[in-house]
Amino acid sequence: MAPSTGTTTGGVTIGQAAAFAGVTVKTVRHYHQHGLLDEPPRDSSGYRRYGSADLLRLVQVRTLATAGVPLAEVRPLLDADTEQFTAGLVDVEQRLTERIADLIARRDTLRQLTEGDRLLLPDRALAILDRLTDLGFDPDYVASQREALVLARALAPELFDIFLTQLEHRLDDPGFVDLTKRGWDARSWDPDDHRIDDLASALADNLLANPEHLALPTDYQPRPDDVTRYGLINHHLEDHAPTWTRLNTLVEAKLRAAGVPIPHQ
Amino acid sequence: MAPSTGTTTGGVTIGQAAAFAGVTVKTVRHYHQHGLLDEPPRDSSGYRRYGSADLLRLVQVRTLATAGVPLAEVRPLLDADTEQFTAGLVDVEQRLTERIADLIARRDTLRQLTEGDRLLLPDRALAILDRLTDLGFDPDYVASQREALVLARALAPELFDIFLTQLEHRLDDPGFVDLTKRGWDARSWDPDDHRIDDLASALADNLLANPEHLALPTDYQPRPDDVTRYGLINHHLEDHAPTWTRLNTLVEAKLRAAGVPIPHQ
DNA sequence: TGTGAAGCCTGACCCGAGGTCAAGGTCAAC
DNA sequence: GTTGACCTTGACCTCGGGTCAGGCTTCACA
Known part of the structure; x- marks a missing residue:
C-alpha cells in the first residue's frame, strides 16, 4: 500500500528483514527476482533498506508460501x-x-x-515360491522363478493371476513337479542330448493331459504384442541355461501341433 | 518354458520396454544416465536392445520409484x-x-x-478488528491496525498475545477509545499544531492511569533487537500520517519519563 | 521401390523453491 | 588497520523427468 520506510533509521537490512520473517537472505532476494516483493530503496552503499510496509508484504508472502501456495500464485492472490x-x-x-x-x-x-517380506510380489506369488522351496526345488530355480513372476506381473498384469492359478495346479501334480525338476537338471546337458527330446515329449504330454495346467479365461482377448511379451517372460530363464532354449522350443512345437494357443507358461 | 522371439531377435527397443514398464522413453534414458539401469547392448544401427533381464531390472526400479524411493537410493537398495x-x-x-x-x-x-474469513490473523485478532469497526472507527484506521497486527505477529510472536490483551483492555475504556479517535483525526493536522501536545499528554496520562493498558508479563526478557522490532511495529502507521511521528514521539517520551519501559503499542 | 510416418539417437534447456559457492564491496568493533 | 560479519551480483546445483531440435533408421503402405 504505502511506500517504504519513512522512519528515522531508514529501514533495516536484508539480513534483519529475513531474520524477522524467519527466512534466509537468499529467499528474500528470490522473492524480489520473481516479482513477489518490490525492491526497497537502497542506501548510499547499495544495500537494500526495508521499511515496515516492505516487511508487512514479506510476512504476507511468507505466510502464503509456507501454507503451500506456489510462489507464482502469491502475487495475484495478494492483489x-x-x-x-x-x-x-x-x-x-x-x-x-x-x-x-x-x-x-x-x-x-x-x-x-x-x-510382503521380500521383493515386489503379492502374497499369493510368495506362497508359491515358498512351496517350490518346500518341494525341494533348487534355490537357484526358485530365484529364477521369482524373477519370471516379477516380469510377468509387469508385462502381462491381466494374466498374472491366471499364471498363478496354472502354477498352483501344476504343483499339485507330482508328475509335473518331477518333470520340472528333471528339466532344471537338463540345463547343464549338451543341447544335442537326446534325453531332451524325451523330456520335452513327457512335458507336453503332461500339459495336454491336464487341461487346468494350461487353462485360460474363456473371454481372453489376444493383444498384438503378446508374442513379444510372453517370449520375454518364458525365455527369461534361458539366459541362465542355454539348453533350455531347445527344450522350450520342442515343448512349444508339440503344444502348437496339438492346437494349444499361446500363451502358456 | 515356451514361445520364441526373445533370444533370436536380441530384445525389444526402448519404446517397447518403456511401454511395458508403463513409463516414457525419456524416463528410461534418464535411468541409464543416472546409473540405475545398465546400458543394454546396441544393434547395428545404434538402437538399444532390451532383454528380459534388462526389463526385469527396469520393473524393479520402477516399482521402487513409484513407491516414493528417491532415485539416488534405488540402486543401493536393489544391490x-x-x-x-x-x-x-x-x-x-x-x-x-x-x-x-x-x-x-x-x-x-x-x-x-x-x-478465518480474511488475511493472516487468528480469530482473537479478527474479533478485535471487528470491535474497532463496531466502535465507529474509520475503516482506514481498522485496515492500518490490521497491518500492524500482522507485522506484530511476525516480528514479536512472543508478545503478540500480550498486545492483544492490552488492546482488549484499552477498548474497554471509553476514555481511551475517544482519545484514539482524536489521535486518528490528528493525522491531518499540521505537525506543529499545539493540540498534538495536549493529546499526547492525555494519552500518556490515560495509559499511566490504567496499568493493564501497558501490562507486560513479569518474566519478560528483553532481546537486543527490541528497539528495532517495536519501532517497526509502532511506527507502521506513520507511513500514512506524518503527524503521527510527532504524536508517538511525545507519548513515548512521557512514558519513559514516568519509568515505563518500551515495548508498548 | 519409393515415400511418409513413426521411432530412435544425442544434446540442450525448462520447471519450483530456493541452496551453495565465488569474488568482491561495506561496516562496526577492537 | 585489521578482522569478521554482512552486503552485492552472478552462476551453477538440486529432482524427476518434459519438451524441443536436428538428424538417422525402420516399417507399412502404395
Whole structure:
C-alpha cells in the first residue's frame, strides 16, 4: 500500500528483514527476482533498506508460501479482492489434498513391499515360491522363478493371476513337479542330448493331459504384442541355461501341433 | 518354458520396454544416465536392445520409484541384501510420512486462512478488528491496525498475545477509545499544531492511569533487537500520517519519563 | 521401390523453491 | 588497520523427468 520506510533509521537490512520473517537472505532476494516483493530503496552503499510496509508484504508472502501456495500464485492472490482470495486458497488447498493422497498411496505401496517380506510380489506369488522351496526345488530355480513372476506381473498384469492359478495346479501334480525338476537338471546337458527330446515329449504330454495346467479365461482377448511379451517372460530363464532354449522350443512345437494357443507358461 | 522371439531377435527397443514398464522413453534414458539401469547392448544401427533381464531390472526400479524411493537410493537398495533392503524401505517410508505430515500441516494452515474469513490473523485478532469497526472507527484506521497486527505477529510472536490483551483492555475504556479517535483525526493536522501536545499528554496520562493498558508479563526478557522490532511495529502507521511521528514521539517520551519501559503499542 | 510416418539417437534447456559457492564491496568493533 | 560479519551480483546445483531440435533408421503402405 504505502511506500517504504519513512522512519528515522531508514529501514533495516536484508539480513534483519529475513531474520524477522524467519527466512534466509537468499529467499528474500528470490522473492524480489520473481516479482513477489518490490525492491526497497537502497542506501548510499547499495544495500537494500526495508521499511515496515516492505516487511508487512514479506510476512504476507511468507505466510502464503509456507501454507503451500506456489510462489507464482502469491502475487495475484495478494492483489485480489476477498472473494478471489478465498477462492484461490480453496483451489490451492484442493491441490495440496491431491498431493497428500498421492504420497499416502506411495507410502502404502512401500509398506506392502516391506511387509510382503521380500521383493515386489503379492502374497499369493510368495506362497508359491515358498512351496517350490518346500518341494525341494533348487534355490537357484526358485530365484529364477521369482524373477519370471516379477516380469510377468509387469508385462502381462491381466494374466498374472491366471499364471498363478496354472502354477498352483501344476504343483499339485507330482508328475509335473518331477518333470520340472528333471528339466532344471537338463540345463547343464549338451543341447544335442537326446534325453531332451524325451523330456520335452513327457512335458507336453503332461500339459495336454491336464487341461487346468494350461487353462485360460474363456473371454481372453489376444493383444498384438503378446508374442513379444510372453517370449520375454518364458525365455527369461534361458539366459541362465542355454539348453533350455531347445527344450522350450520342442515343448512349444508339440503344444502348437496339438492346437494349444499361446500363451502358456 | 515356451514361445520364441526373445533370444533370436536380441530384445525389444526402448519404446517397447518403456511401454511395458508403463513409463516414457525419456524416463528410461534418464535411468541409464543416472546409473540405475545398465546400458543394454546396441544393434547395428545404434538402437538399444532390451532383454528380459534388462526389463526385469527396469520393473524393479520402477516399482521402487513409484513407491516414493528417491532415485539416488534405488540402486543401493536393489544391490543390498534382504535385511538392508527392508531397513532401507522402512527409512524411506518414514521420510514419506514426514513429508505427508508437513503437507497436512500446510493444508491446515491454509484452511485456517480460508475459514478465518480474511488475511493472516487468528480469530482473537479478527474479533478485535471487528470491535474497532463496531466502535465507529474509520475503516482506514481498522485496515492500518490490521497491518500492524500482522507485522506484530511476525516480528514479536512472543508478545503478540500480550498486545492483544492490552488492546482488549484499552477498548474497554471509553476514555481511551475517544482519545484514539482524536489521535486518528490528528493525522491531518499540521505537525506543529499545539493540540498534538495536549493529546499526547492525555494519552500518556490515560495509559499511566490504567496499568493493564501497558501490562507486560513479569518474566519478560528483553532481546537486543527490541528497539528495532517495536519501532517497526509502532511506527507502521506513520507511513500514512506524518503527524503521527510527532504524536508517538511525545507519548513515548512521557512514558519513559514516568519509568515505563518500551515495548508498548 | 519409393515415400511418409513413426521411432530412435544425442544434446540442450525448462520447471519450483530456493541452496551453495565465488569474488568482491561495506561496516562496526577492537 | 585489521578482522569478521554482512552486503552485492552472478552462476551453477538440486529432482524427476518434459519438451524441443536436428538428424538417422525402420516399417507399412502404395
